Amino acid sequence: xxxxxxxxxxxxxxxxxxxxxxxxxxxxxxxxxxxxxxxxxxxxxxxxxxxxxxxxxxxxxxxxxxxxxxxxxxxxxxxxxxxxxxxxxxxxxxxxxxxxxxxxx
Numbered sequence: 407x408x409x410x411x412x413x414x415x416x417x418x419x420x421x422x423x424x425x426x427x428x429x430x431x432x433x434x435x436x437x438x439x440x441x442x443x444x445x446x447x448x449x450x451x452x453x454x455x456x457x458x459x460x461x462x463x464x465x466x467x468x469x470x471x472x473x474x475x476x477x478x479x480x481x482x483x484x485x486x487x488x489x490x491x492x493x494x495x496x497x498x499x500x501x502x503x504x505x506x507x508x509x510x511x
Contacts, residue, residue, distance in 0.1 A: 423464075423468060424494070426461070426464070427457075428450065428453050428457060428458070428461050429461055429464075429465070430498055430501070431450050431453070432446060432450070432453075432458070432461055432462070432465065432471075433465070433470065433471075433487065433491060433494060433495050433498060434495065434498045434502065435449050435450065436471065436485060436486060436487045436491070436495065437487065437492070437495040437498070437499075439486070440474065440484040440485065440486035441484065441485055441486075442482060442483065442484055442485075443455075443458065443459075443462070443483065443485070446458060446462075446485065462485060465491070468490075469488055469490050469491075470487065470488060470490055470491035470494060471485050471486065471487060471488065471491055472485070472486055472487075472488050473485055474486060
């Protein structure tokens with residue numbers, strides 16, 4: 407029997423990361439600029455705050471998103487994409503274009 411070639415571990419890991427529910431949408435939302443937690447939640451209303459918090463921590467761990475504390479009064483926290491996150495976000499634009507053409511309401 408022929409042995410099937412295996413996927414590149416890096417490719418497999420990247421699809422595992424962006425394939426998690428809500429991750430792609432969070433990155434897509436952050437492509438338009440830094441957002442506060444509440445702004446992200448407002449833009450993706452079906453995403454629970456608990457799940458948003460979990461996904462943001464994962465994205466921070468993978469150096470895709472950075473949490474930026476603004477020390478003005480009151481203290482604010484914004485999330486923004488790193489260079490790595492921005493590069494990943496660039497591939498989500500064509501997915502959005504595809505969805506506009508092919509996904510029915």
